[in-house]
Amino acid sequence: MQLISLQFLIFLPIVALLNYIIPARFRYIWLFLTSACFYASLDVKGIPVLLFTIITTYVSGLIMEKKEGNIRKAVLFIAVILNLSVLGMSKYSGISLFGAIGISFFMFMAISYCGDVYKGKTAAEKNIVRYALFVSFFPNVTSGPIERAGHMIPQFKEPKDFDYERMRDGLLQMLWGYFMKLIIADRCAILVASIYANPEEFAGTATLVGSILYTFEIYCDFAGYSNIAIGCAKVLGYDLIKNFDSPYLSESIAEFWRRWHISLSTWFRDYVYIPLGGNRKGTVRKYINVLIVFLLSGIWHGAGLSFAMWGLLHGMYQVLGFVFKPIRDKFCSIFNVDRKSFSHRLLRIVITFMLVNIAWIFFRVTDFKAAIYMVSHLFIPDPGFITEGRLYNLGLDRPNVLLLAASIDLLIAADIANLAGISIREKIAGQGIWLRWFIYIAAVVLVVTCGIWGPGYDETGFIYVQF
Numbered sequence: 001m002q003l004i005s006l007q008f009l010i011f012l013p014i015v016a017l018l019n020y021i022i023p024a025r026f027r028y029i030w031l032f033l034t035s036a037c038f039y040a041s042l043d044v045k046g047i048p049v050l051l052f053t054i055i056t057t058y059v060s061g062l063i064m065e066k067k068e069g070n071i072r073k074a075v076l077f078i079a080v081i082l083n084l085s086v087l088g089m090s091k092y093s094g095i096s097l098f099g100a101i102g103i104s105f106f107m108f109m110a111i112s113y114c115g116d117v118y119k120g121k122t123a124a125e126k127n128i129v130r131y132a133l134f135v136s137f138f139p140n141v142t143s144g145p146i147e148r149a150g151h152m153i154p155q156f157k158e159p160k161d162f163d164y165e166r167m168r169d170g171l172l173q174m175l176w177g178y179f180m181k182l183i184i185a186d187r188c189a190i191l192v193a194s195i196y197a198n199p200e201e202f203a204g205t206a207t208l209v210g211s212i213l214y215t216f217e218i219y220c221d222f223a224g225y226s227n228i229a230i231g232c233a234k235v236l237g238y239d240l241i242k243n244f245d246s247p248y249l250s251e252s253i254a255e256f257w258r259r260w261h262i263s264l265s266t267w268f269r270d271y272v273y274i275p276l277g278g279n280r281k282g283t284v285r286k287y288i289n290v291l292i293v294f295l296l297s298g299i300w301h302g303a304g305l306s307f308a309m310w311g312l313l314h315g316m317y318q319v320l321g322f323v324f325k326p327i328r329d330k331f332c333s334i335f336n337v338d339r340k341s342f343s344h345r346l347l348r349i350v351i352t353f354m355l356v357n358i359a360w361i362f363f364r365v366t367d368f369k370a371a372i373y374m375v376s377h378l379f380i381p382d383p384g385f386i387t388e389g390r391l392y393n394l395g396l397d398r399p400n401v402l403l404l405a406a407s408i409d410l411l412i413a414a415d416i417a418n419l420a421g422i423s424i425r426e427k428i429a430g431q432g433i434w435l436r437w438f439i440y441i442a443a444v445v446l447v448v449t450c451g452i453w454g455p456g457y458d459e460t461g462f463i464y465v466q467f
Helices: 006-021 024-042 046-066 070-092 103-119 128-136 149-157 164-197 205-236 253-259 262-273 283-301 305-323 325-334 342-364 368-376 398-419 424-429 433-450
Strands: none
Touching: 006 024, 006 205, 024 046, 024 128, 024 149, 046 070, 046 103, 046 128, 070 103, 103 128, 103 149, 103 262, 128 149, 164 205, 164 398, 164 424, 164 433, 205 342, 205 398, 253 262, 253 305, 253 342, 262 283, 283 305, 305 325, 305 342, 305 368, 342 368, 398 424, 424 433
16 A cells, blocks of 8 residues: 555545544554554565564663663664664565565664664653654655654644644645656656666667656655655644755755755764764865765665665765865856856756766666666767657657656746745645636646556555665
């Protein structure tokens, strides 16, 4: 039962209705039970792993709050090592006894809880069911956002009553998530799969189109999931942290990582980069720490060389950005470049987008040699790929390609509005009732009629579920 399945669209209203009927002080029990059922419907093998993480980190939190000195450090170390060991066996050993869905996400939340209790940022939660709900909350258990105990547990202790505006806002955010996933990501996936299945058969324009479409596919797939999860939590009366913030409009790689998968970026910053010394131990050490963090991020996504290369590329992008900043500053000063001008900002956005796009090739192609081939053939001109109609022989006919292009244009416009601080949901909600409901109904009809459905559709196919 994934978030885009018909079963979930039946499951959520029932959970939400009973959530608001049940007395507030008992709601966390109901939500934990439904979360456990939701996770079991996805990955029964993962239930023992989920319980192991809950119990070990819950007990560790209680001990750390009562003890001092070396005992607290030892407990933190043991809790982290135990859970990372299980994570490693689940993700990299191939042992079928372990579940895999969402394991990284709920373990990262549990590990951050232990770290926050150790640092005194969060009090140890005494109620094990409430803590278990924090780790297993069904909207975000499989693909995030990676929440913090200090943000979620207080909400579970004092749940909000039903609020129409919150409910409406949550449903609209879910609808936008479905649009991103079903109309854009899953259409991109058809063309991308055709090109990436045999990358040596393509070059130039075809490779460039395939890589750019994958760049949009992974964004719309993952951000689509996040929007559905955040909207779902709002429907239930809870707030999850924002996970994406117009990342492809970033003007540098550093800014990209402040806008892409925000919950993971901040997790690595707080629990890896800063403990390594951050930027407090000199410039060289700062660069090394950045490379370590992004290498670990790559390995977290997968054990192959291509994943490590993806992470290292992003680390090297940032290090090179730091190194060459004085040269860029000097150049702009000599030629009197207005860095706030539209043309200069657009150039920075395009360059950043293409650097990210190149790195995504290594993320998508598990064969390292095939990735190198694609990068080396990325910019060889082949206009016939489009003018001769070969683009339409890869799984999508002309109308579907045009619909995809129009949908991506709408996505870009929405991200530009977000960057400008304009809330489209609030704008829609502020319209008259007839126009407002016309937009609502039209959006639902668009997703239902134009979404990728039908026989053979893989409803568990969110990209980040595997991580």
